[in-house]
Amino acid sequence: EIGKFADERKVNAYIIGGFVRDLIIGRKNFDVDIVIEGDATVFAKELAKRFGAKVHTYERFKTATVVFKGGKRIDFASARTEVYRAPGALPEVDMAPLKKDLMRRDFTINTLAIKINEKEFGKLIDFFGGLKDIKDKKIRVLHSLSFVEDPTRILRALRFATRYRFELGKHTERLLKIAVQRKLFKTVEGQRIYHELKQIFLEDNPLRVMNKLEKYRIISSLFPSISWDRFKKDLFERIRKVIIWHKLNFPEKETKYHILYFGALFLREPLNRVEKYIKELAVPQKEAELLFQILKNSLPLIKKVRLAGKNSEVYELLQNLPEEFLLFLAALPQDEETRNRVLNYLKSWRFIKPLVNGEDLKSMGLKPGPVFKKILSKLKYAIIDGELPNDREEQLTRAK
């Protein structure tokens, strides 16, 4: 449909980047990026009008996002058609705007495009040998200055290599090593590093990416005081398992899973040093607070959970904590019983409600007030502690 629309407007349109890469590799990807050889903002506005969709445009970058009914989003970008040429310069053959656009990208595997205009629909465009590199399972940069232009690509290279089980190309690996040696990370804004670390931590297996970063001495280059030791590796693996469990049981909860890994990375560092790292990375306020809460309180708290007597005491310790904090506690190395306490809280205790409610208390002749809350929470604790069965009659009797 979008291809037809592009035909009407007499512009070329291509799906590019990650979507095409993942289509060929056979991995799910729902982020569609379309490049228009022309002005994408005008195109997106007209398209949205035609389909009754919403559109956000960013004139400065000539990009737009169209949100269709049902929530499907598609991003549009402009491949610039204008050509700057010095006066009196020799005439040159214009390079396709699409090619210029793709040339600025990080790795060959990300430079594939598929034309979607009706007459050449589905035509694969491969200026830089991306298809071959996918077949060869290689991550390769397009040119020697790629890591210098953007050192965050060092992190991206190892993230993609891990995700697809690809190798770095020989030349690319050499360039990466040189870039690390020259400490090019120092030239990058902290928030961009944070963004890429977050992307790593949102992968299925961050531990494997981290081991690769360690191999190239990138962790100590980013965080000189942190050693990538057995304890951290084990914790990363435990966090991975807890996240799998959590996604299965609470798929609808929006959880900032990456914060758990940042917590593991910084655990046992002196807090003032962590503060310095957090500042350098420009971690967003809310995430910074959550991270700090985890680093400061999780070890003391898990000890209290271990030493608590009754289940209801555990409940009191854990209630109202952020989901990420609870998951971090569940992932900490500890004895079976303590871990089960945290898991039981996550799975069931926090959802327990007495079968008696305020109405019942009223009909017993009680006046609504703070006493209601007290009675109901006593009932709840009794259920959690296994002293009261899940039986309305018995609970009513206890309430009385």
Ligand code: CTP
């Ligand atoms: N890109 C780049 N240099 C960067 C970041 C991105 O050249 N530092 C390019 C890449 O070619 C990439 C595109 O911008 O294809 C979009 O990047 P991103 O949003 O990270 O998407 P994906 O490549 O799809 O990665 P992912 O599958 O992790 O979302």
